[in-house]
Amino acid sequence: MIARSEFLKLAVASTIGTGGLDVWDPTSPQIRVLVAADVRGETPRVYADGTFGFAGKRWRGAPSTVGMPDGRMALVTTIDVDAYLQGVVPLESPPSWPTAALQAQAIVARTFALARRSLSRPWDVQAGDSDQQWGGVDAEHPAATAAIQTCRGRTLTYGGGLASVFYSSCCGGHTADVAAVWNGAPLPYLRGVADPYCAAAPEYRWSRAVPLERAVAAFGARTGGTLTGTFLTQPDATGRPRGVALLGATSTTVPVADFRRALGYDVVRSLWLRSVRIDAAQPAPRLLIEGAGRGHGVGLCQWGTKFFAAGGAGAAEILAFYFPGTTLTNG
Ligand SMILES: [Zn+2]
Incomplete structure:
Protein backbone atom coordinates (compact mmCIF):
# COMPACT_ATOMS: atom_id res chain seq x y z
CA MET A 1 0.00 0.00 0.00
CA ILE A 2 1.28 3.46 -0.90
CA ALA A 3 0.98 6.26 1.64
CA ARG A 4 -1.69 8.69 0.58
CA SER A 5 0.63 11.69 0.28
CA GLU A 6 3.03 9.77 -1.94
CA PHE A 7 0.21 8.38 -4.00
CA LEU A 8 -1.23 11.83 -4.66
CA LYS A 9 2.16 13.23 -5.61
CA LEU A 10 2.64 10.39 -8.07
CA ALA A 11 -0.85 10.77 -9.44
CA VAL A 12 -0.62 14.53 -9.88
CA ALA A 13 2.79 14.24 -11.52
CA SER A 14 1.55 11.58 -13.90
CA THR A 15 -1.29 13.77 -15.16
CA ILE A 16 0.86 16.70 -16.26
CA GLY A 17 0.98 16.92 -20.00
CA THR A 18 -1.92 14.58 -20.60
CA GLY A 19 -4.44 17.38 -21.01
CA GLY A 20 -6.13 16.14 -17.86
CA LEU A 21 -5.84 17.18 -14.25
CA ASP A 22 -2.74 19.32 -14.31
CA VAL A 23 -3.93 22.02 -11.92
CA TRP A 24 -4.66 21.50 -8.25
CA ASP A 25 -7.90 23.32 -7.59
CA PRO A 26 -8.53 23.68 -3.85
CA THR A 27 -12.24 24.30 -4.43
CA SER A 28 -12.58 20.95 -6.17
CA PRO A 29 -10.30 18.42 -4.51
CA GLN A 30 -9.28 15.19 -6.08
CA ILE A 31 -10.46 11.80 -4.98
CA ARG A 32 -9.31 8.28 -5.79
CA VAL A 33 -11.97 6.05 -7.28
CA LEU A 34 -11.64 2.27 -7.35
CA VAL A 35 -12.67 1.37 -10.90
CA ALA A 36 -11.88 -2.34 -10.64
CA ALA A 37 -10.73 -4.42 -7.68
CA ASP A 38 -8.97 -6.80 -10.07
CA VAL A 39 -7.62 -5.62 -13.45
CA ARG A 40 -7.33 -9.25 -14.64
CA GLY A 41 -4.31 -8.35 -16.73
CA GLU A 42 -5.99 -5.47 -18.60
CA THR A 43 -4.06 -2.23 -19.02
CA PRO A 44 -5.96 1.08 -19.29
CA ARG A 45 -5.62 2.85 -22.67
CA VAL A 46 -5.01 6.56 -22.18
CA TYR A 47 -6.47 8.73 -24.96
CA ALA A 48 -5.33 12.14 -26.20
CA ASP A 49 -8.36 13.90 -24.69
CA GLY A 50 -7.32 12.87 -21.19
CA THR A 51 -9.85 10.07 -20.80
CA PHE A 52 -8.92 6.42 -20.67
CA GLY A 53 -10.50 3.18 -21.74
CA PHE A 54 -10.91 0.19 -19.47
CA ALA A 55 -13.35 -2.74 -19.39
CA GLY A 56 -15.17 -1.45 -22.46
CA LYS A 57 -15.92 2.01 -21.04
CA ARG A 58 -14.30 5.45 -21.05
CA TRP A 59 -13.30 7.02 -17.76
CA ARG A 60 -11.78 10.24 -16.51
CA GLY A 61 -8.83 10.96 -14.25
CA ALA A 62 -5.33 9.58 -13.99
CA PRO A 63 -5.38 5.78 -13.83
CA SER A 64 -2.88 3.75 -11.86
CA THR A 65 -2.70 0.16 -10.70
CA VAL A 66 -2.50 -0.47 -7.00
CA GLY A 67 -1.65 -3.65 -5.13
CA MET A 68 -4.52 -4.82 -2.95
CA PRO A 69 -4.01 -6.55 0.41
CA ASP A 70 -5.18 -9.82 -1.15
CA GLY A 71 -2.44 -9.66 -3.78
CA ARG A 72 -4.64 -8.66 -6.73
CA MET A 73 -3.93 -5.55 -8.77
CA ALA A 74 -6.68 -2.93 -8.69
CA LEU A 75 -7.31 0.02 -10.99
CA VAL A 76 -7.68 3.36 -9.25
CA THR A 77 -8.17 6.72 -10.95
CA THR A 78 -7.31 10.02 -9.31
CA ILE A 79 -9.86 12.55 -10.41
CA ASP A 80 -11.29 16.00 -9.76
CA VAL A 81 -14.36 15.27 -7.64
CA ASP A 82 -16.60 17.29 -9.95
CA ALA A 83 -15.38 15.40 -13.03
CA TYR A 84 -16.27 12.23 -11.13
CA LEU A 85 -19.71 13.62 -10.23
CA GLN A 86 -20.45 14.10 -13.94
CA GLY A 87 -20.67 10.32 -14.21
CA VAL A 88 -22.52 9.88 -10.89
CA VAL A 89 -25.37 12.40 -10.89
CA PRO A 90 -27.09 11.22 -14.13
CA LEU A 91 -27.21 7.66 -12.78
CA GLU A 92 -28.77 8.79 -9.51
CA SER A 93 -31.18 11.53 -10.66
CA PRO A 94 -32.59 11.60 -14.21
CA PRO A 95 -31.18 14.59 -16.15
CA SER A 96 -34.78 15.59 -17.04
CA TRP A 97 -35.43 16.46 -13.38
CA PRO A 98 -35.42 20.14 -12.28
CA THR A 99 -32.02 21.80 -12.02
CA ALA A 100 -32.35 22.32 -8.25
CA ALA A 101 -32.89 18.57 -7.79
CA LEU A 102 -29.73 17.84 -9.79
CA GLN A 103 -27.81 20.43 -7.76
CA ALA A 104 -29.01 18.92 -4.46
CA GLN A 105 -27.99 15.47 -5.71
CA ALA A 106 -24.58 16.80 -6.76
CA ILE A 107 -23.93 18.47 -3.39
CA VAL A 108 -24.90 15.33 -1.46
CA ALA A 109 -22.85 13.08 -3.75
CA ARG A 110 -19.85 15.45 -3.49
CA THR A 111 -20.13 15.54 0.31
CA PHE A 112 -20.41 11.74 0.43
CA ALA A 113 -17.35 11.23 -1.76
CA LEU A 114 -15.14 13.75 0.05
CA ALA A 115 -16.15 12.33 3.43
CA ARG A 116 -14.95 8.90 2.26
CA ARG A 117 -11.39 10.10 1.71
CA SER A 118 -9.20 7.65 3.54
CA LEU A 119 -5.64 7.48 4.78
CA SER A 120 -5.83 3.76 5.34
CA ARG A 121 -6.83 2.62 1.83
CA PRO A 122 -5.29 3.30 -1.59
CA TRP A 123 -8.70 4.51 -2.80
CA ASP A 124 -11.53 6.66 -1.42
CA VAL A 125 -14.74 5.51 -3.12
CA GLN A 126 -15.76 2.50 -5.15
CA ALA A 127 -17.44 2.98 -8.54
CA GLY A 128 -20.41 0.83 -7.63
CA ASP A 129 -23.45 0.26 -5.49
CA SER A 130 -21.52 -0.08 -2.26
CA ASP A 131 -20.62 3.62 -2.47
CA GLN A 132 -22.00 5.54 -5.46
CA GLN A 133 -22.61 4.40 -9.01
CA TRP A 134 -20.05 5.93 -11.37
CA GLY A 135 -20.57 5.26 -15.07
CA GLY A 136 -17.63 7.26 -16.40
CA VAL A 137 -17.85 9.34 -19.58
CA ASP A 138 -20.66 7.26 -21.12
CA ALA A 139 -23.01 8.13 -18.25
CA GLU A 140 -22.52 11.90 -18.50
CA HIS A 141 -25.27 14.29 -19.57
CA PRO A 142 -25.04 18.06 -20.29
CA ALA A 143 -27.88 18.94 -17.89
CA ALA A 144 -26.20 17.17 -14.99
CA THR A 145 -22.78 18.60 -15.86
CA ALA A 146 -24.23 22.13 -15.93
CA ALA A 147 -25.93 21.61 -12.55
CA ILE A 148 -22.68 20.33 -11.03
CA GLN A 149 -20.77 23.37 -12.30
CA THR A 150 -23.28 25.82 -10.83
CA CYS A 151 -22.73 24.37 -7.34
CA ARG A 152 -19.01 23.71 -7.70
CA GLY A 153 -17.21 23.15 -4.41
CA ARG A 154 -20.34 23.27 -2.26
CA THR A 155 -20.70 20.68 0.50
CA LEU A 156 -22.80 20.05 3.58
CA THR A 157 -21.00 20.44 6.88
CA TYR A 158 -21.86 19.89 10.52
CA GLY A 159 -19.80 20.83 13.55
CA GLY A 160 -16.95 22.08 11.37
CA GLY A 161 -16.53 18.88 9.33
CA LEU A 162 -18.21 17.25 6.39
CA ALA A 163 -21.66 15.96 7.26
CA SER A 164 -22.33 12.23 7.09
CA VAL A 165 -24.86 12.14 4.25
CA PHE A 166 -26.94 9.44 2.62
CA TYR A 167 -29.70 9.33 0.04
CA SER A 168 -32.18 6.86 -1.34
CA SER A 169 -34.86 6.73 -4.00
CA CYS A 170 -38.06 7.31 -2.02
CA CYS A 171 -38.55 7.56 1.73
CA GLY A 172 -42.25 6.66 1.67
CA GLY A 173 -43.36 9.81 3.48
CA HIS A 174 -40.89 10.04 6.37
CA THR A 175 -37.13 9.70 6.14
CA ALA A 176 -35.50 7.11 8.39
CA ASP A 177 -33.44 7.53 11.54
CA VAL A 178 -29.84 6.54 10.78
CA ALA A 179 -29.38 5.13 14.28
CA ALA A 180 -32.33 2.77 13.84
CA VAL A 181 -31.34 1.62 10.34
CA TRP A 182 -27.66 0.92 10.88
CA ASN A 183 -27.49 0.73 14.68
CA GLY A 184 -25.01 3.59 14.54
CA ALA A 185 -24.54 6.66 16.64
CA PRO A 186 -27.49 9.04 16.43
CA LEU A 187 -26.91 12.14 14.31
CA PRO A 188 -29.16 15.14 14.93
CA TYR A 189 -29.56 15.84 11.21
CA LEU A 190 -30.37 12.20 10.35
CA ARG A 191 -33.17 11.46 12.79
CA GLY A 192 -35.80 11.51 10.04
CA VAL A 193 -38.22 14.18 8.83
CA ALA A 194 -41.84 13.93 7.67
CA ASP A 195 -41.69 14.27 3.88
CA PRO A 196 -44.82 15.54 2.12
CA TYR A 197 -43.10 15.76 -1.26
CA CYS A 198 -42.67 12.17 -2.49
CA ALA A 199 -46.31 11.01 -2.39
CA ALA A 200 -46.49 10.84 -6.21
CA ALA A 201 -43.34 8.70 -6.48
CA PRO A 202 -43.80 5.36 -8.24
CA GLU A 203 -42.93 3.29 -5.18
CA TYR A 204 -44.42 5.48 -2.47
CA GLY A 293 -40.72 3.83 -0.33
CA ARG A 294 -37.70 2.44 -2.11
CA GLY A 295 -34.31 2.03 -0.45
CA HIS A 296 -33.04 2.55 3.09
CA GLY A 297 -34.79 5.91 3.54
CA VAL A 298 -31.94 7.68 5.34
CA GLY A 299 -31.13 11.28 4.38
CA LEU A 300 -32.15 12.86 1.08
CA CYS A 301 -35.24 11.43 -0.62
CA GLN A 302 -34.56 11.62 -4.36
CA TRP A 303 -38.19 11.55 -5.52
CA GLY A 304 -39.14 14.04 -2.81
CA THR A 305 -36.31 16.25 -4.01
CA LYS A 306 -37.67 16.11 -7.55
CA PHE A 307 -41.17 17.23 -6.59
CA PHE A 308 -39.88 19.74 -4.00
CA ALA A 309 -37.74 21.33 -6.73
CA ALA A 310 -40.59 21.24 -9.25
CA GLY A 311 -42.57 23.33 -6.75
CA GLY A 312 -39.91 26.04 -6.88
CA ALA A 313 -37.51 25.15 -4.04
CA GLY A 314 -33.79 25.71 -4.51
CA ALA A 315 -31.07 23.23 -3.63
CA ALA A 316 -30.25 25.01 -0.35
CA GLU A 317 -33.85 24.82 0.83
CA ILE A 318 -34.10 21.15 -0.13
CA LEU A 319 -30.89 20.22 1.68
CA ALA A 320 -31.86 22.19 4.80
CA PHE A 321 -35.11 20.22 4.84
CA TYR A 322 -33.60 16.74 4.54
CA PHE A 323 -30.49 17.48 6.68
CA PRO A 324 -31.76 19.95 9.31
CA GLY A 325 -29.03 21.76 11.20
CA THR A 326 -26.31 21.24 8.61
CA THR A 327 -24.54 24.13 6.85
CA LEU A 328 -24.24 24.44 3.07
CA THR A 329 -20.82 25.87 2.25
CA ASN A 330 -20.41 28.51 -0.43
CA GLY A 331 -17.79 26.46 -2.26
ZN1 LIG B 1 -39.68 11.10 0.53
Whole structure:
Protein backbone atom coordinates (compact mmCIF):
# COMPACT_ATOMS: atom_id res chain seq x y z
CA MET A 1 0.00 0.00 0.00
CA ILE A 2 1.28 3.46 -0.90
CA ALA A 3 0.98 6.26 1.64
CA ARG A 4 -1.69 8.69 0.58
CA SER A 5 0.63 11.69 0.28
CA GLU A 6 3.03 9.77 -1.94
CA PHE A 7 0.21 8.38 -4.00
CA LEU A 8 -1.23 11.83 -4.66
CA LYS A 9 2.16 13.23 -5.61
CA LEU A 10 2.64 10.39 -8.07
CA ALA A 11 -0.85 10.77 -9.44
CA VAL A 12 -0.62 14.53 -9.88
CA ALA A 13 2.79 14.24 -11.52
CA SER A 14 1.55 11.58 -13.90
CA THR A 15 -1.29 13.77 -15.16
CA ILE A 16 0.86 16.70 -16.26
CA GLY A 17 0.98 16.92 -20.00
CA THR A 18 -1.92 14.58 -20.60
CA GLY A 19 -4.44 17.38 -21.01
CA GLY A 20 -6.13 16.14 -17.86
CA LEU A 21 -5.84 17.18 -14.25
CA ASP A 22 -2.74 19.32 -14.31
CA VAL A 23 -3.93 22.02 -11.92
CA TRP A 24 -4.66 21.50 -8.25
CA ASP A 25 -7.90 23.32 -7.59
CA PRO A 26 -8.53 23.68 -3.85
CA THR A 27 -12.24 24.30 -4.43
CA SER A 28 -12.58 20.95 -6.17
CA PRO A 29 -10.30 18.42 -4.51
CA GLN A 30 -9.28 15.19 -6.08
CA ILE A 31 -10.46 11.80 -4.98
CA ARG A 32 -9.31 8.28 -5.79
CA VAL A 33 -11.97 6.05 -7.28
CA LEU A 34 -11.64 2.27 -7.35
CA VAL A 35 -12.67 1.37 -10.90
CA ALA A 36 -11.88 -2.34 -10.64
CA ALA A 37 -10.73 -4.42 -7.68
CA ASP A 38 -8.97 -6.80 -10.07
CA VAL A 39 -7.62 -5.62 -13.45
CA ARG A 40 -7.33 -9.25 -14.64
CA GLY A 41 -4.31 -8.35 -16.73
CA GLU A 42 -5.99 -5.47 -18.60
CA THR A 43 -4.06 -2.23 -19.02
CA PRO A 44 -5.96 1.08 -19.29
CA ARG A 45 -5.62 2.85 -22.67
CA VAL A 46 -5.01 6.56 -22.18
CA TYR A 47 -6.47 8.73 -24.96
CA ALA A 48 -5.33 12.14 -26.20
CA ASP A 49 -8.36 13.90 -24.69
CA GLY A 50 -7.32 12.87 -21.19
CA THR A 51 -9.85 10.07 -20.80
CA PHE A 52 -8.92 6.42 -20.67
CA GLY A 53 -10.50 3.18 -21.74
CA PHE A 54 -10.91 0.19 -19.47
CA ALA A 55 -13.35 -2.74 -19.39
CA GLY A 56 -15.17 -1.45 -22.46
CA LYS A 57 -15.92 2.01 -21.04
CA ARG A 58 -14.30 5.45 -21.05
CA TRP A 59 -13.30 7.02 -17.76
CA ARG A 60 -11.78 10.24 -16.51
CA GLY A 61 -8.83 10.96 -14.25
CA ALA A 62 -5.33 9.58 -13.99
CA PRO A 63 -5.38 5.78 -13.83
CA SER A 64 -2.88 3.75 -11.86
CA THR A 65 -2.70 0.16 -10.70
CA VAL A 66 -2.50 -0.47 -7.00
CA GLY A 67 -1.65 -3.65 -5.13
CA MET A 68 -4.52 -4.82 -2.95
CA PRO A 69 -4.01 -6.55 0.41
CA ASP A 70 -5.18 -9.82 -1.15
CA GLY A 71 -2.44 -9.66 -3.78
CA ARG A 72 -4.64 -8.66 -6.73
CA MET A 73 -3.93 -5.55 -8.77
CA ALA A 74 -6.68 -2.93 -8.69
CA LEU A 75 -7.31 0.02 -10.99
CA VAL A 76 -7.68 3.36 -9.25
CA THR A 77 -8.17 6.72 -10.95
CA THR A 78 -7.31 10.02 -9.31
CA ILE A 79 -9.86 12.55 -10.41
CA ASP A 80 -11.29 16.00 -9.76
CA VAL A 81 -14.36 15.27 -7.64
CA ASP A 82 -16.60 17.29 -9.95
CA ALA A 83 -15.38 15.40 -13.03
CA TYR A 84 -16.27 12.23 -11.13
CA LEU A 85 -19.71 13.62 -10.23
CA GLN A 86 -20.45 14.10 -13.94
CA GLY A 87 -20.67 10.32 -14.21
CA VAL A 88 -22.52 9.88 -10.89
CA VAL A 89 -25.37 12.40 -10.89
CA PRO A 90 -27.09 11.22 -14.13
CA LEU A 91 -27.21 7.66 -12.78
CA GLU A 92 -28.77 8.79 -9.51
CA SER A 93 -31.18 11.53 -10.66
CA PRO A 94 -32.59 11.60 -14.21
CA PRO A 95 -31.18 14.59 -16.15
CA SER A 96 -34.78 15.59 -17.04
CA TRP A 97 -35.43 16.46 -13.38
CA PRO A 98 -35.42 20.14 -12.28
CA THR A 99 -32.02 21.80 -12.02
CA ALA A 100 -32.35 22.32 -8.25
CA ALA A 101 -32.89 18.57 -7.79
CA LEU A 102 -29.73 17.84 -9.79
CA GLN A 103 -27.81 20.43 -7.76
CA ALA A 104 -29.01 18.92 -4.46
CA GLN A 105 -27.99 15.47 -5.71
CA ALA A 106 -24.58 16.80 -6.76
CA ILE A 107 -23.93 18.47 -3.39
CA VAL A 108 -24.90 15.33 -1.46
CA ALA A 109 -22.85 13.08 -3.75
CA ARG A 110 -19.85 15.45 -3.49
CA THR A 111 -20.13 15.54 0.31
CA PHE A 112 -20.41 11.74 0.43
CA ALA A 113 -17.35 11.23 -1.76
CA LEU A 114 -15.14 13.75 0.05
CA ALA A 115 -16.15 12.33 3.43
CA ARG A 116 -14.95 8.90 2.26
CA ARG A 117 -11.39 10.10 1.71
CA SER A 118 -9.20 7.65 3.54
CA LEU A 119 -5.64 7.48 4.78
CA SER A 120 -5.83 3.76 5.34
CA ARG A 121 -6.83 2.62 1.83
CA PRO A 122 -5.29 3.30 -1.59
CA TRP A 123 -8.70 4.51 -2.80
CA ASP A 124 -11.53 6.66 -1.42
CA VAL A 125 -14.74 5.51 -3.12
CA GLN A 126 -15.76 2.50 -5.15
CA ALA A 127 -17.44 2.98 -8.54
CA GLY A 128 -20.41 0.83 -7.63
CA ASP A 129 -23.45 0.26 -5.49
CA SER A 130 -21.52 -0.08 -2.26
CA ASP A 131 -20.62 3.62 -2.47
CA GLN A 132 -22.00 5.54 -5.46
CA GLN A 133 -22.61 4.40 -9.01
CA TRP A 134 -20.05 5.93 -11.37
CA GLY A 135 -20.57 5.26 -15.07
CA GLY A 136 -17.63 7.26 -16.40
CA VAL A 137 -17.85 9.34 -19.58
CA ASP A 138 -20.66 7.26 -21.12
CA ALA A 139 -23.01 8.13 -18.25
CA GLU A 140 -22.52 11.90 -18.50
CA HIS A 141 -25.27 14.29 -19.57
CA PRO A 142 -25.04 18.06 -20.29
CA ALA A 143 -27.88 18.94 -17.89
CA ALA A 144 -26.20 17.17 -14.99
CA THR A 145 -22.78 18.60 -15.86
CA ALA A 146 -24.23 22.13 -15.93
CA ALA A 147 -25.93 21.61 -12.55
CA ILE A 148 -22.68 20.33 -11.03
CA GLN A 149 -20.77 23.37 -12.30
CA THR A 150 -23.28 25.82 -10.83
CA CYS A 151 -22.73 24.37 -7.34
CA ARG A 152 -19.01 23.71 -7.70
CA GLY A 153 -17.21 23.15 -4.41
CA ARG A 154 -20.34 23.27 -2.26
CA THR A 155 -20.70 20.68 0.50
CA LEU A 156 -22.80 20.05 3.58
CA THR A 157 -21.00 20.44 6.88
CA TYR A 158 -21.86 19.89 10.52
CA GLY A 159 -19.80 20.83 13.55
CA GLY A 160 -16.95 22.08 11.37
CA GLY A 161 -16.53 18.88 9.33
CA LEU A 162 -18.21 17.25 6.39
CA ALA A 163 -21.66 15.96 7.26
CA SER A 164 -22.33 12.23 7.09
CA VAL A 165 -24.86 12.14 4.25
CA PHE A 166 -26.94 9.44 2.62
CA TYR A 167 -29.70 9.33 0.04
CA SER A 168 -32.18 6.86 -1.34
CA SER A 169 -34.86 6.73 -4.00
CA CYS A 170 -38.06 7.31 -2.02
CA CYS A 171 -38.55 7.56 1.73
CA GLY A 172 -42.25 6.66 1.67
CA GLY A 173 -43.36 9.81 3.48
CA HIS A 174 -40.89 10.04 6.37
CA THR A 175 -37.13 9.70 6.14
CA ALA A 176 -35.50 7.11 8.39
CA ASP A 177 -33.44 7.53 11.54
CA VAL A 178 -29.84 6.54 10.78
CA ALA A 179 -29.38 5.13 14.28
CA ALA A 180 -32.33 2.77 13.84
CA VAL A 181 -31.34 1.62 10.34
CA TRP A 182 -27.66 0.92 10.88
CA ASN A 183 -27.49 0.73 14.68
CA GLY A 184 -25.01 3.59 14.54
CA ALA A 185 -24.54 6.66 16.64
CA PRO A 186 -27.49 9.04 16.43
CA LEU A 187 -26.91 12.14 14.31
CA PRO A 188 -29.16 15.14 14.93
CA TYR A 189 -29.56 15.84 11.21
CA LEU A 190 -30.37 12.20 10.35
CA ARG A 191 -33.17 11.46 12.79
CA GLY A 192 -35.80 11.51 10.04
CA VAL A 193 -38.22 14.18 8.83
CA ALA A 194 -41.84 13.93 7.67
CA ASP A 195 -41.69 14.27 3.88
CA PRO A 196 -44.82 15.54 2.12
CA TYR A 197 -43.10 15.76 -1.26
CA CYS A 198 -42.67 12.17 -2.49
CA ALA A 199 -46.31 11.01 -2.39
CA ALA A 200 -46.49 10.84 -6.21
CA ALA A 201 -43.34 8.70 -6.48
CA PRO A 202 -43.80 5.36 -8.24
CA GLU A 203 -42.93 3.29 -5.18
CA TYR A 204 -44.42 5.48 -2.47
CA ARG A 205 -46.52 2.41 -1.69
CA TRP A 206 -45.78 -1.07 -3.00
CA SER A 207 -46.82 -4.66 -2.53
CA ARG A 208 -45.19 -7.94 -3.41
CA ALA A 209 -46.11 -11.59 -3.01
CA VAL A 210 -43.70 -14.48 -2.63
CA PRO A 211 -44.48 -18.19 -2.40
CA LEU A 212 -44.83 -19.14 1.24
CA GLU A 213 -42.39 -21.97 0.71
CA ARG A 214 -39.72 -19.40 -0.17
CA ALA A 215 -40.29 -17.66 3.17
CA VAL A 216 -40.19 -21.02 4.95
CA ALA A 217 -36.91 -21.77 3.20
CA ALA A 218 -35.52 -18.44 4.39
CA PHE A 219 -36.76 -18.49 7.99
CA GLY A 220 -37.92 -22.05 8.70
CA ALA A 221 -34.79 -22.94 10.65
CA ARG A 222 -35.91 -20.40 13.24
CA THR A 223 -39.63 -21.29 13.24
CA GLY A 224 -39.46 -25.04 13.44
CA GLY A 225 -39.86 -25.61 9.71
CA THR A 226 -43.31 -24.02 9.38
CA LEU A 227 -44.77 -20.53 9.05
CA THR A 228 -48.30 -20.08 10.33
CA GLY A 229 -48.55 -16.41 11.20
CA THR A 230 -46.75 -13.07 11.13
CA PHE A 231 -47.02 -9.61 12.63
CA LEU A 232 -44.98 -6.42 12.63
CA THR A 233 -43.41 -5.23 15.85
CA GLN A 234 -43.75 -1.75 17.36
CA PRO A 235 -42.76 1.04 14.94
CA ASP A 236 -40.01 3.51 15.69
CA ALA A 237 -40.58 7.27 15.74
CA THR A 238 -40.50 7.45 11.93
CA GLY A 239 -43.26 4.83 11.57
CA ARG A 240 -41.02 1.92 10.60
CA PRO A 241 -41.53 -1.37 12.44
CA ARG A 242 -38.28 -2.66 13.86
CA GLY A 243 -38.93 -6.33 13.17
CA VAL A 244 -41.15 -9.02 11.71
CA ALA A 245 -42.46 -11.62 14.14
CA LEU A 246 -42.66 -15.05 12.49
CA LEU A 247 -44.81 -17.71 14.12
CA GLY A 248 -44.45 -21.44 13.57
CA ALA A 249 -43.72 -24.44 15.73
CA THR A 250 -41.43 -21.94 17.43
CA SER A 251 -41.50 -18.17 17.06
CA THR A 252 -38.85 -15.61 16.27
CA THR A 253 -38.55 -11.92 15.50
CA VAL A 254 -36.36 -10.92 12.57
CA PRO A 255 -35.02 -7.36 12.21
CA VAL A 256 -36.53 -5.75 9.09
CA ALA A 257 -33.08 -5.36 7.52
CA ASP A 258 -32.51 -9.12 7.87
CA PHE A 259 -36.00 -9.85 6.54
CA ARG A 260 -35.22 -7.70 3.49
CA ARG A 261 -31.84 -9.28 2.90
CA ALA A 262 -33.25 -12.81 3.17
CA LEU A 263 -36.12 -12.32 0.71
CA GLY A 264 -34.20 -10.03 -1.64
CA TYR A 265 -34.01 -6.31 -2.29
CA ASP A 266 -36.12 -6.74 -5.42
CA VAL A 267 -38.98 -8.15 -3.33
CA VAL A 268 -38.75 -6.11 -0.13
CA ARG A 269 -38.32 -2.66 -1.66
CA SER A 270 -37.57 -0.72 1.51
CA LEU A 271 -37.17 -0.98 5.27
CA TRP A 272 -40.63 0.47 5.84
CA LEU A 273 -43.02 -2.47 6.06
CA ARG A 274 -46.70 -1.73 6.45
CA SER A 275 -48.10 -5.25 6.39
CA VAL A 276 -46.80 -8.82 6.20
CA ARG A 277 -49.38 -11.58 6.11
CA ILE A 278 -49.98 -15.09 4.85
CA ASP A 279 -52.53 -15.57 2.07
CA ALA A 280 -53.59 -19.19 2.44
CA ALA A 281 -56.63 -18.87 0.15
CA GLN A 282 -54.54 -19.57 -2.92
CA PRO A 283 -53.80 -23.08 -4.20
CA ALA A 284 -50.18 -22.23 -3.44
CA PRO A 285 -50.04 -20.14 -0.22
CA ARG A 286 -48.20 -16.82 -0.46
CA LEU A 287 -46.62 -14.28 1.81
CA LEU A 288 -48.05 -10.83 1.03
CA ILE A 289 -45.76 -7.92 1.84
CA GLU A 290 -46.75 -4.24 1.67
CA GLY A 291 -44.44 -1.34 2.27
CA ALA A 292 -43.56 2.30 1.66
CA GLY A 293 -40.72 3.83 -0.33
CA ARG A 294 -37.70 2.44 -2.11
CA GLY A 295 -34.31 2.03 -0.45
CA HIS A 296 -33.04 2.55 3.09
CA GLY A 297 -34.79 5.91 3.54
CA VAL A 298 -31.94 7.68 5.34
CA GLY A 299 -31.13 11.28 4.38
CA LEU A 300 -32.15 12.86 1.08
CA CYS A 301 -35.24 11.43 -0.62
CA GLN A 302 -34.56 11.62 -4.36
CA TRP A 303 -38.19 11.55 -5.52
CA GLY A 304 -39.14 14.04 -2.81
CA THR A 305 -36.31 16.25 -4.01
CA LYS A 306 -37.67 16.11 -7.55
CA PHE A 307 -41.17 17.23 -6.59
CA PHE A 308 -39.88 19.74 -4.00
CA ALA A 309 -37.74 21.33 -6.73
CA ALA A 310 -40.59 21.24 -9.25
CA GLY A 311 -42.57 23.33 -6.75
CA GLY A 312 -39.91 26.04 -6.88
CA ALA A 313 -37.51 25.15 -4.04
CA GLY A 314 -33.79 25.71 -4.51
CA ALA A 315 -31.07 23.23 -3.63
CA ALA A 316 -30.25 25.01 -0.35
CA GLU A 317 -33.85 24.82 0.83
CA ILE A 318 -34.10 21.15 -0.13
CA LEU A 319 -30.89 20.22 1.68
CA ALA A 320 -31.86 22.19 4.80
CA PHE A 321 -35.11 20.22 4.84
CA TYR A 322 -33.60 16.74 4.54
CA PHE A 323 -30.49 17.48 6.68
CA PRO A 324 -31.76 19.95 9.31
CA GLY A 325 -29.03 21.76 11.20
CA THR A 326 -26.31 21.24 8.61
CA THR A 327 -24.54 24.13 6.85
CA LEU A 328 -24.24 24.44 3.07
CA THR A 329 -20.82 25.87 2.25
CA ASN A 330 -20.41 28.51 -0.43
CA GLY A 331 -17.79 26.46 -2.26
ZN1 LIG B 1 -39.68 11.10 0.53
